[in-house]
Amino acid sequence: ICSRPVSLCVTESDKEKPMPSYTAPLRDMQFVYNELFDPTEITALPGCEDATADLVNPVLEEAARLAQNELFPLNHSGDSSGCQYEDGKVTTPPGFADAYRQYAEGGWIGLPCDPKYGGQGMPGALNVLLEEMACSANVAFATYVGLTRGAYRAINTFASDELKDCYLPKMVSGIWSGTMCLTEPQCGTDLGLIRAKAVVNENGSYAISGTKIFITAGEHDLTENIIHLTLARLPDAPEGIKGISLFLVPKFLPNDDGEAGERNPIRCTRIESKMGIKASATCEMSLESATGWLIGEPHKGMRAMFTMMNDARLGVGIQGLGLGESAYQAAVEYARDRQQGRALSGARYPEQAADPLLVHPDIRRMLLTMRVFTEGTRALAVWVGRQIDIRDRSEDPEQRKQADDLVQLLTPLVKSYLSEVGHDTAQMAIQVYGGHGYIHDNGVEQYARDARIAMIYEGANGIQALDLVGRKLTAHMGRYLRRFFHPVQAWISSNTANTELQPFVLPLAKAFGRLQLATGQIAQAGLKDPNEAGAASSEYLKLFALVTLAFLWAKMAKVALEKQDNDDTGFYQAKIATAHFFMERILPQSGALFASIMSGGATMMTFPDDAF
Numbered sequence: 298i299c300s301r302p303v304s305l306c307v308t309e310s311d312k313e314k315p316m317p318s319y320t321a322p323l324r325d326m327q328f329v330y331n332e333l334f335d336p337t338e339i340t341a342l343p344g345c346e347d348a349t350a351d352l353v354n355p356v357l358e359e360a361a362r363l364a365q366n367e368l369f370p371l372n373h374s375g376d377s378s379g380c381q382y383e384d385g386k387v388t389t390p391p392g393f394a395d396a397y398r399q400y401a402e403g404g405w406i407g408l409p410c411d412p413k414y415g416g417q418g419m420p421g422a423l424n425v426l427l428e429e430m431a432c433s434a435n436v437a438f439a440t441y442v443g444l445t446r447g448a449y450r451a452i453n454t455f456a457s458d459e460l461k462d463c464y465l466p467k468m469v470s471g472i473w474s475g476t477m478c479l480t481e482p483q484c485g486t487d488l489g490l491i492r493a494k495a496v497v498n499e500n501g502s503y504a505i506s507g508t509k510i511f512i513t514a515g516e517h518d519l520t521e522n523i524i525h526l527t528l529a530r531l532p533d534a535p536e537g538i539k540g541i542s543l544f545l546v547p548k549f550l551p552n553d554d555g556e557a558g559e560r561n562p563i564r565c566t567r568i569e570s571k572m573g574i575k576a577s578a579t580c581e582m583s584l585e586s587a588t589g590w591l592i593g594e595p596h597k598g599m600r601a602m603f604t605m606m607n608d609a610r611l612g613v614g615i616q617g618l619g620l621g622e623s624a625y626q627a628a629v630e631y632a633r634d635r636q637q638g639r640a641l642s643g644a645r646y647p648e649q650a651a652d653p654l655l656v657h658p659d660i661r662r663m664l665l666t667m668r669v670f671t672e673g674t675r676a677l678a679v680w681v682g683r684q685i686d687i688r689d690r691s692e693d694p695e696q697r698k699q700a701d702d703l704v705q706l707l708t709p710l711v712k713s714y715l716s717e718v719g720h721d722t723a724q725m726a727i728q729v730y731g732g733h734g735y736i737h738d739n740g741v742e743q744y745a746r747d748a749r750i751a752m753i754y755e756g757a758n759g760i761q762a763l764d765l766v767g768r769k770l771t772a773h774m775g776r777y778l779r780r781f782f783h784p785v786q787a788w789i790s791s792n793t794a795n796t797e798l799q800p801f802v803l804p805l806a807k808a809f810g811r812l813q814l815a816t817g818q819i820a821q822a823g824l825k826d827p828n829e830a831g832a833a834s835s836e837y838l839k840l841f842a843l844v845t846l847a848f849l850w851a852k853m854a855k856v857a858l859e860k861q862d863n864d865d866t867g868f869y870q871a872k873i874a875t876a877h878f879f880m881e882r883i884l885p886q887s888g889a890l891f892a893s894i895m896s897g898g899a900t901m902m903t904f905p906d907d908a909f
Contacts, residue, residue, distance in 0.1 A: 317627030317740045319369045319434055321361035324868055325672055326426045327354055329679045332856055333849075339683060342690040344418045353423055356408075360427050363403065367396045368434035375437055375576030376743050380517070382568045387516040387578045393438060397519040401471025406442050410449060414465040421689070422682035428612060429675065432619025436747050437576035439619070441474060441514045443612045448475025448526050451605040455593040456545065463551055464524055473557075474520040477605050478509040478527040478546070478582060485511075486760055488599070489538040493529035493584065504586040505529050505544055505563075511754070515580030516548075516565035522557040523548040525582070526605060527589060528598055535596065543598030544589035563587040573746030607708055609755045611681065614711035616751045617719025618674045624719075624726035624744045625667040631730050632660050654729065662882070663725045669879040670718040672872075673846040676853065678715065681707050699780055706769050706777040707845070713761035714842035716751035723748045762834035765841065766819055767827075778816065785809055785848050792851075797858055801851040804880040805844070811891040812844045818895055832898025840890040847884050850876045 330336065331350045339345050375390040382388075400406065409424040410416025424446075431439040449468050452461060452475075467473040484490035493507025505527060509515075516523065525546040534540030549557035562585040569579040593601040636651040645652045654660045684707075687700035723744035727734035734741050752758045769777050789806045792798050815837060823830030854876035857869040864870065 316373075316738075317623065317630070319365055319623050319626060321357075321364055321430050321433070322622060322671075322675075323354075323357055323361055324866075325675065326357055326429075328853075328856075328868070328872070329676050330357075330422065330426065332860075333676060333853055334680065334683060339420050339422060339686055342420075342686060343692065344412075344690060345420050345686065348420050348423065356419070356423065357426060359403075360405065360430050363400065363405070364430040364434035367399055368431060368438055371396055371438065371576075372435040373740055373743065375435065376573075376747075377575075377737075379575035380568055380578045382565070385516070385564050385566070387518065387565060387568060387580070389517050389519060389578070390576045393576065394519055396438065397441065397471070400442065406445060406471040407469035409446070410469045411453065411465075414453075414461070415469045420682070421685045422679050425611075425615060425678050425682035426675075428615045429619045429622065429678070432616045433623045434619075435576075436616050436620055437574045439616070440574065440577040441517065441519055442471075443609070444477065444514045445471070445473075445475040447477060447605040447608040447612070448524055450608050451477075451526055451543075451601050452524075452545065452592065454604050455543075455601040456590075460545060460590055460592070463555055464545070464547075467522070467555075468524065472520060473522040473524055473547075474514060474517075475524045475526065476512055476514050477602070477609065478512050478515070478525045479602065479606075480511045481508060482510055486756065488528065488541060489536070491528055491530060491541055493527065495529040495531050495542060495544060495589065497531075498588070503529075503544055503589050503591060505546055505584050505589045506586055507584050509582040509584070511569070512580045512582050513754075514578055515582050516568075517578050521549075525563060526592070526602070527584070528602060529589075531595055538599055540596050541598045541602075542595050543592045543601045545592055546584065546587050546589035550588060561587050571750070573743070573749055606755060607704075610708055610712035610761075611678075613751045613755045614674075614713075614715035615678055617716035617748060618671065618678055619719075620744050620748045620751075621667065621671045621674070621715075621719040621722035624723040624741060624748075625664070625671050627741050627744070628667060628726040628729040629664055631733075632664060637731075660729060663729055665875065665878045666883065667722045667725055669846075669850070669875055669883055670722055672853075672875060673850055673879065674715045674718060676849040677707070677845060678711060680849065681711055702773075702777045702780040705772070706765075706781055709761035709765040709769065709838060710842045710845060712755065713752075713758040713838055716748070717758060720745065720748040720752060758838075759835060762838040763831060765838050766823065766830045766834045770816065770820065781845075782813070785844075788848065788852070792855065795855075798851070798855055801854045801876060801880055804884050805847045805851045808840075808844050808847050808884055808887040811887050812840055815840055815891055815894045822897065826898075828902050829898050832901055833894045836890045836893045840887055840894065843884060843887050843890070847880065847887075850879045 330353060340348055371392045378390045380387050380389055404417055407416035408419050408427060409421045412418045445468055449465060452464060468475055479488060481491055495503040495505045497503055507529060527544045527546045528541050529544055530540055531542055546563055547561055550559045550561050552558035564583050565580045566583045567581045571579060632654040635654045636649060637654050638651055640652050640656040645656050681704060684700040684704045688697050688704060691697045726741045727745055730741055733739045789802055792802050819830050819833050819837060854873055857872040861869040
């Protein structure tokens with residue numbers, strides 16, 4: 298069931314308290330980064346020449362030590378104490394400020410950032426694995442650094458050189474942090490309803506006024522300054538989403554020497570009491586003629602903000618992956634340790650009072666389901682991270698375009714599916730623990746609470762599904778789709794004759810055929826009635842995600858089959874066995890999803906409004 302080293306943090310006097318622990322799955326991370334995908338595709342990119350296994354593996358090992366030893370010990374206590382608000386100031390839980398200082402001083406915030414601004418210029422694909430470890434160890438902590446990276450990217454892409462030179466070095470070093478201020482009390486997903494106003498000042502800056510809510514890391518005590526990327530309207534702005542501009546609004550206005558100076562009138566007026574991620578400050582922010590600077594062009598703010606939002610959506614998916622991994626590890630260790638009943642085929646350990654939970658079929662079903670989701674979605678996240686590296690660094694314009702097409706197509710899948718299966722995995726961990734899982738002091742119920750928000754923020758999962766069927770399928774006459782469909786079909790065709798691979802290739806081919814038929818159905822029905830495409834969108838996204846994971850699991854099985862004879866650790870054999878489980882027990886769900894899609898949306902759309 299699990300070939301990974303996992304330890305259980307219990308004392309001899311407290312064995313009934315099954316507190317979980319976390320050990321970074323370094324072997325699987327190295328497999329995905331160095332073996333599943335060709336690492337020379339990354340080292341061939343400008344600036345990535347040194348990112349070989351000789352450098353990547355030690356970086357991962359050091360990140361693992363930080364996550365395990367510094368971040369994870371603060372996870373449960375941070376959830377218990379939460380953030381504290383008093384008179385506009387937010388205090389993070391004990392230990393967070395010191396852990397953040399170590400994280401920043403270690404250069405982890407700037408790992409994928411431009412060396413021009415003090416970053417290390419490492420591949421984004423490597424940063425995906427760093428983010429996973431941080432989310433596994435302490436997802437609330439990870440939100441502070443994740444928002445800063447997204448703000449960095451938006452500023453680096455769209456801001457003036459003057460703003461870049463002033464803000465980016467301190468953000469990359471972790472001295473300053475970043476946020477994104479989008480949501481207002483009257484609007485969430487529909488940003489065209491934004492009311493925040495911006496008026497130009499005599500010196501070319503802007504005075505920005507309004508209220509923003511649900512602002513992650515909007516106020517805290519971790520950094521000297523907080524840089525808020527804020528959406529607002531200029532006086533001459535057209536109505537709707539086309540009239541939104543993006544502004545950089547610092548908590549403290551920089552002095553002439555670039556240090557944090559005068560307090561800007563953007564203040565936290567409250568923090569939310571939440572279901573989960575309690576150590577992450579979710580703030581209501583009030584701007585009263587706060588000074589800000591325009592990023593990009595007037596009325597074109599959404600283009601810049603979507604750069605940050607897409608990064609955030611990938612980050613949210615990785616939150617689901619990270620929490621799923623921690624939940625899986627906790628469930629495996631508890632199933633090994635907890636004695637309960639006897640195996641159905643007879644006592645497996647007759648010398649003990651009862652057999653461990655691990656012997657029971659339904660426990661093994663849950664553990665293997667958790668495992669295939671975490672390992673499969675890790676491969677998907679790294680795949681997308683690699684495409685971002687190619688998009689941002691390749692010197693070949695066509696290669697950049699192809700990589701961007703795939704990123705655009707797969708981003709809704711990463712955000713939605715990874716967050717959903719991460720939550721499902723956390724729920725299964727509670728089920729494995731039984732009554733102990735429902736108890737706060739035992740640790741695993743926190744994973745489910747922390748994971749729940751990922752399906753909501755940065756665009757609820759239903760919005761991701763609409764984005765997939767409404768924008769991505771139709772974009773450029775289906776060009777995005779071809780970036781995925783053609784390589785999958787080519788891989789199936791080239792491996793069908795391989796007898797050893799047929800248990801993986803044939804189920805993939807069958808599910809892929811369903812996806813192709815469902816795509817055609819949605820395209821045709823959606824032209825006649827948009828509600829038809831909308832009604833099928835969530836099932837279609839799940840079907841697409843299952844086929845994507847099937848493709849990756851088939852490729853992982855091929856690598857493992859080729860290397861298993863020289864493996865004395867059991868890693869490749871476990872990988873093959875896990876791939877079999879996915880194909881036989883998980884991928885058949887594609888049939889039910891296909892049937893649901895093909896049934897159409899009449900039953901839901903014709904249901905009388907008054908009957909709800």
